[in-house]
Amino acid sequence: MFPDYFRFHVAPHIDSFVKWMTVAWGPAFDAFSNTVLSMLLRIEDLLLVIPWWLWLTGVMLISWLQTRRVRYPLALGLLLFSIGVFGLWEVSMETLAIIITAVIISLLLGIPLGIAMAESERFSAVLTPVLDAMQTMPSFVYLIPALMLFGLGKVPGVVATVIYSLPPVVRLTNLGIRQVSADVQEAARAFGATRWQMMRDVRLPLAVPSILAGINQTTMMALAMVVIASMIGAGGLGELVLIATNRINVGDGFEAGWAIVVLAIIIDRLTQGLGKRWETPKT
Amino acid sequence: MDKDENFVIEVEHLWKIFSGCVKDIDVTDHSSLARAEEEGAVAAVRDVSFKVKKGKVFVIMGLSGSGKSTLIRCVLRLVEPTAGRIIVSGEEVTSMNKQQLTDFRRRRAAMVFQHYGLLPHRTVWENVSFGLKLRGVSREERREKAQEVIEKVGLVGWENHYPSQLSGGMQQRVGIARALVQDTDVLLMDEPFSGLDPLIRSEMQDELLRLQNEFNKTVIFVTHDLNEALRLGDQMAVMKEGVIVQAGTPQEIVTQPVDEYVERFVQDERRVADILEKEEKYSGIKVVDSGKSKTRKIRAIGIVRGDKVVP
Ligand SMILES: Nc1ncnc2c1ncn2[C@@H]1O[C@H](COP(=O)(O)OP(=O)(O)OP(=O)(O)O)[C@@H](O)[C@H]1O
């Protein structure tokens, strides 16, 4: 047996630290929490206001504009239709609202971080190991800080999702900017481009395809996380899967799982198409 | 007359050493330099000095890798010189601060790049007017000025195409237009006409001569083509491994080459072919004569001699 006198627990100290934080920083957390929640609810309302048939035609139309083929839009339309058939429409929209909120916050944080990484070697050296750690850590771990700071509910779900889905967009923004050809940058410099002009007119626009790929990946990661975040009360499709698993209710679990896969496919197709659309004028 | 008024470009004892991780190289100290070179530093420009008078064209020739591009880049401080002074229109470029340098690049000198360096996400006219945009010129004025030069370089009808839709020669002309539209006193041209076919090439040469006569432009011009050098150059320098081995008027250089290296640049077509043949026999490597101008062949000699040739 491990001797008892070596025993030491950090748990009570962490608890008291978090308690102190939530008291000391309470108003800040509340304000943040309220902003995220109102944003989330507004997005959810918007998603639910749009009638199902408009969703269907909208997705099919976008898909057709991207591929110019009949097969893909038809398949996507059918998949989306099946969600409604299973009676999972509202719940899916709930999940989608969390994803959209989390992705918006991720992009607002991630793109500037990626730009900063490309601009500063030192910042990049600091952030790279952090991103590596974030991507290797199991996703459940992110539930803990979210839970500690925001308790149970949708907001901690969004927070955990943001943390989990942040790395790809940061990385790919950084990478995209760094990959811009040295010849082009040199020419811009020769004509007197300042650092800011170089970023705005040359580096950032040429990094767009890479940034869009980052957005795609971030969205997919957000979808994966939002299912897990149901464990801390984020609701949505994940919650149904969770309940079904606890009750060993295979059929319900399959239906909810199916809806998640459908969302994944549709989001992936549409955001990937975005990247391709951007690239076409150049070739 | 004041000497500053006479010479628009003055380069004094310019050095550029690509040192990688080697630091503290004292170019005046031979042992320091030798040590650095042993550790992998490349001295691309070694103690180069020259002056160009207002309205003159200064041509630089030399084998691939002899440091021509590095030298011309130093004038805009696109590569930071290791030592030496560069003075343009009486202003010392090498001691300018960031803001002065930006202003200098925007208004005083424009460059045409060997590798074009066009913005792939911008159309032809947007590329041409890029420098004006950086200066803050209004869109209408940019449009108008760009159109003028686009006509000059013969790209009418291509204004709204992207660089990737253009041939190499056309892209090069966009690069030339982009520099001309700046309307600067000084033009820096790094093999600007090398990608053009003979007809357009001679048209562009005429255009450059016209501009230079009319607006008294001062030009540094890098080329591999002796005919071009003779046609355009008022002064000429031949570089070898970072050093100017001979400078003078093109006529001087052609009639009195100082060494065998320079001689090779100034031979007539026939003689170049002879050297080529000799080289082939000597090295056993067959150089395919594509029937193009002798630029090709001189470049080919570069290949045989193991120099780096950038296609
Ligand atoms: N950024 C760099 N880092 C390290 N070495 C460099 C760099 N740029 C150029 N060099 C080296 O400097 C030397 C001169 O190169 P430079 O490009 O000036 O030659 P060049 O005369 O323009 O050749 P070309 O006719 O092929 O254009 C070469 O040995 C090259 O390898």
Ligand SMILES: [Mg+2]
């Ligand atoms: Mg060169």
